[in-house]
Amino acid sequence: MDKPIVTRNLCKIYQEGRVEVTAVSSADLTLGEGEVVGLFGPSGSGKTTLLSILGCILRPTSGSLMLYGKEVSDMSEADLPFIRKKYISFIFQGFNLFPALTVHENVMLVLKLKGVKGEVAERRATELLTEVGLEERIDFLPRDLSGGQKQRVAVARALAADAPVILADEPTGNLDFSNGRKVMELLKNLAAERKRCVVVATHDNRIEDIFDRILFMEDGKIVREKRRSP
Amino acid sequence: MFYVALRILLYDKIRSFITLLGVVFAVGLIFAQLGIFLGLMETSSVIIDHTPGDIWVTSKNSKNFDFSQPFPEYLYHHVRSEDGVQWAEKLIVTWALIKQKEGGTEQIEIVGYNPDSGVGGPWEMKAGDIRNVKNGNFAIVDESAMRRLGNIRVGEYRDILFRRLQIVGISRGAKSFTTAPLVFTSYKLAQGLVGWIGPDNTVFVVAKAAPGYSVATVVERLKKRLKGVDVYTKEAFSMKTRLYWAVETGVGFSFMLTILISFFVGMLIVGQTIYNSTVEHIKEFGTLKALGASNFEIYKIIFSQALINALAGYLLSLIITILSVKIYESTDMVMVVKGWVNLLVLGLTLLMCVSAAFVSIRKIKKIDPAILFRG
Numbered sequence: 001m002d003k004p005i006v007t008r009n010l011c012k013i014y015q016e017g018r019v020e021v022t023a024v025s026s027a028d029l030t031l032g033e034g035e036v037v038g039l040f041g042p043s044g045s046g047k048t049t050l051l052s053i054l055g056c057i058l059r060p061t062s063g064s065l066m067l068y069g070k071e072v073s074d075m076s077e078a079d080l081p082f083i084r085k086k087y088i089s090f091i092f093q094g095f096n097l098f099p100a101l102t103v104h105e106n107v108m109l110v111l112k113l114k115g116v117k118g119e120v121a122e123r124r125a126t127e128l129l130t131e132v133g134l135e136e137r138i139d140f141l142p143r144d145l146s147g148g149q150k151q152r153v154a155v156a157r158a159l160a161a162d163a164p165v166i167l168a169d170e171p172t173g174n175l176d177f178s179n180g181r182k183v184m185e186l187l188k189n190l191a192a193e194r195k196r197c198v199v200v201a202t203h204d205n206r207i208e209d210i211f212d213r214i215l216f217m218e219d220g221k222i223v224r225e226k227r228r229s230p
Numbered sequence: 231m232f233y234v235a236l237r238i239l240l241y242d243k244i245r246s247f248i249t250l251l252g253v254v255f256a257v258g259l260i261f262a263q264l265g266i267f268l269g270l271m272e273t274s275s276v277i278i279d280h281t282p283g284d285i286w287v288t289s290k291n292s293k294n295f296d297f298s299q300p301f302p303e304y305l306y307h308h309v310r311s312e313d314g315v316q317w318a319e320k321l322i323v324t325w326a327l328i329k330q331k332e333g334g335t336e337q338i339e340i341v342g343y344n345p346d347s348g349v350g351g352p353w354e355m356k357a358g359d360i361r362n363v364k365n366g367n368f369a370i371v372d373e374s375a376m377r378r379l380g381n382i383r384v385g386e387y388r389d390i391l392f393r394r395l396q397i398v399g400i401s402r403g404a405k406s407f408t409t410a411p412l413v414f415t416s417y418k419l420a421q422g423l424v425g426w427i428g429p430d431n432t433v434f435v436v437a438k439a440a441p442g443y444s445v446a447t448v449v450e451r452l453k454k455r456l457k458g459v460d461v462y463t464k465e466a467f468s469m470k471t472r473l474y475w476a477v478e479t480g481v482g483f484s485f486m487l488t489i490l491i492s493f494f495v496g497m498l499i500v501g502q503t504i505y506n507s508t509v510e511h512i513k514e515f516g517t518l519k520a521l522g523a524s525n526f527e528i529y530k531i532i533f534s535q536a537l538i539n540a541l542a543g544y545l546l547s548l549i550i551t552i553l554s555v556k557i558y559e560s561t562d563m564v565m566v567v568k569g570w571v572n573l574l575v576l577g578l579t580l581l582m583c584v585s586a587a588f589v590s591i592r593k594i595k596k597i598d599p600a601i602l603f604r605g
Contacts, residue, residue, distance in 0.1 A: 048603045057520055057602070085522025092602055096517040100241030101234065109234060113523045161521050169603045 002069030004087075004165050004197035005031040005054060010063035010073075012049050012220075023049040025220040027063070031199065033164070036191045036210060039201040041217035047201040048169055050217070054199060055088045055167045056080045067165065085114070089161035091187075093170035095150040097142040103129060103153050104138040110160040128156040132186060148179025155186055159194075166191075168200045177206055184210045231527065235534030238507060246539075249503040253543025254550070256496025257579050260489050261551040264571060267476075267485040269564030274407035274475045275468040277341060280353040283319070284445040285309075286467040287435040287452065288460050294474040295467070296339065296408060298323060300431035301459050309435050312452055314443035319349035320432040322420040328379065328413065329389035336378055338390070339410045342420020349436055352414055357384050358399025363416045370399035375411030377562055391423055405564065407475055493582050500539050501586030508532060508590040515594055516602045525595055532590045540583035544576055 010027040013020050024046045031037055039047040052058040053065065056072055065073040067087045075083065097106050107125040116124060129138050132152040142150055151171055158166050168187065172180030184207045191198045208214060216224040239246045278286065278295055287309055289299035309318040322342035327335045343350035345364040352360055356373050363370060371382050387394050404412045421427055439448045445463050452461040462470065476482030515528050551567055558565040
């Protein structure tokens with residue numbers, strides 16, 4: 001069976017004036033279902049760029065990116081939204097929830113984008129919010145939630161996208177340790193239960209133990225890999 | 231997406247309220263300017279439009295209804311005798327002075343018509359009858375003249391060009407573009423009242439094409455036959471008069487300029503608000519894109535915001551405009567609020583708001599994915 005993510009010799013080079021900056025260099029990855037992978041590294045090491053490429057937001061300069069066996073690195077800009085819609089979901093450090101919409105509506109919006117309509121969408125949004133422990137807060141606006149609760153809404157929204165790959169950028173960055181850990185445990189459980197492939201870019205060493213695999217990046221390269229002992 | 235747009239607008243109530251006020255102001259101004267302009271245009275050709283008949287014969291190179299020169303009356307017989315003419319009537323339109331009750335004078339526009347046929351006379355009477363002007367020094371004054379001439383009643387006398395005329399009727403709806411009160415008399419009286427017209431001259435001949443004859447054909451025949459005069463269809467003469475006042479006097483330009491300025495002011499207000507809102511929500515829109523929403527799906531939210539602003543602003547403006555029609559009337563102005571005008575303004579409002587949204591569309595199109603990864 002095809003793996004969720006396979007990259008070969010993936011590179012991203014930015015042109016800054018006359019200078020070429022290599023953000024990601026020769027990244028070879030094979031990520032499986034149900035796996036929770038951490039991308040660790042200092043700021044500027046290329047982990048966010050790699051995450052953007054894996055999420056089809058940025059296009060690689062060279063190399064191959066396959067999602068479930070489908071080569072996507074050479075696809076046109078017009079085709080990428082369909083790929084993202086089918087395979088990718090995101091969680092961001094800043095939550096990026098619509099402040100004008102309730103928690104329930106924020107999740108519903110993604111369901112509607114997926115083509116889920118009416119009562120089915122409403123029921124599904126409620127189920128997802130219950131799953132992340134926010135059943136009491138579904139009619140709240142984001143401003144009335146704590147950081148941890150907002151990130152759980154973002155997790156529910158990512159699940160609403162029903163994509164097999166979840167990419168998270170510093171999901172604990174704006175949370176205290178306790179809330180950050182809760183969110184990560186939630187992601188880990190979801191990955192296991194729903195066979196999702198979760199990739200998290202972070203430099204929060206306190207959550208290292210959550211990951212099945214950790215990739216350390218420096219200067220755009222994956223310099224080391226650590227697997228959790230069984 | 232319409233619902234999301236509505237929620238975004240309702241979330242920031244103060245900004246949305248200010249935007250709505252801006253749209254109401256801009257659209258209200260467009261309504262008022264367009265309505266008053268059309269009202270002026272209607273009044274400029276009000277006699278032509280309400281006079282039965284299809285053909286108008288005027289002096290050569292007459293620029294409009296109000297400033298036509300006299301021409302020989304015998305041409306009237308030529309018109310009558312032309313094949314394809316069912317009937318013809320003479321009409322005098324000229325300027326005169328009326329003496330006010332308390333002294334002083336006012337300028338008036340006299341319309342002399344045949345009381346037996348009523349062609350060119352008042353079309354709606356508040357008091358009296360259009361035939362009452364026959365055989366004597368009688369006149370009908372329009373009720374819109376009361377503001378300028380005082381409260382005139384049927385039976386009282388007024389001096390027009392030093393001749394004492396009895397008021398025998400009050401007409402309704404005969405308001406001139408020049409704001410000079412319209413006073414109707416018999417053709418014969420008007421002919422003699424103003425010395426410079428002369429006893430053998432008329433100012434217009436109005437004719438009706440006989441059944442089975444096309445108006446255009448009869449007009450062409452009359453043009454060939456009559457020398458020293460112009461011949462128009464009713465519609466053409468009405469339009470000529472309207473265009474004179476609208477174009478040659480610059481009135482139309484000034485109204486259109488205000489409409490254009492209102493349009494751009496509205497566009498700027500809506501554009502700025504939607505752009506600010508888009509910039510504020512850029513991360514949320516970016517997230518939707520990251521989750522697979524196409525640009526088009528996000529455009530729907532932006533355009534929905536523009537549409538909500540347009541429709542709400544338009545409806546409020548329409549209500550205010552309808553309520554203010556009476557206020558305009560009380561100041562002797564005519565504001566036209568008709569179905570097609572409302573549709574035109576709706577179209578302009580939608581165009582104004584939707585065009586304003588395009589700046590935001592550019593912003594969405596060029597969302598830098600990097601912003602999504604900034605905490």
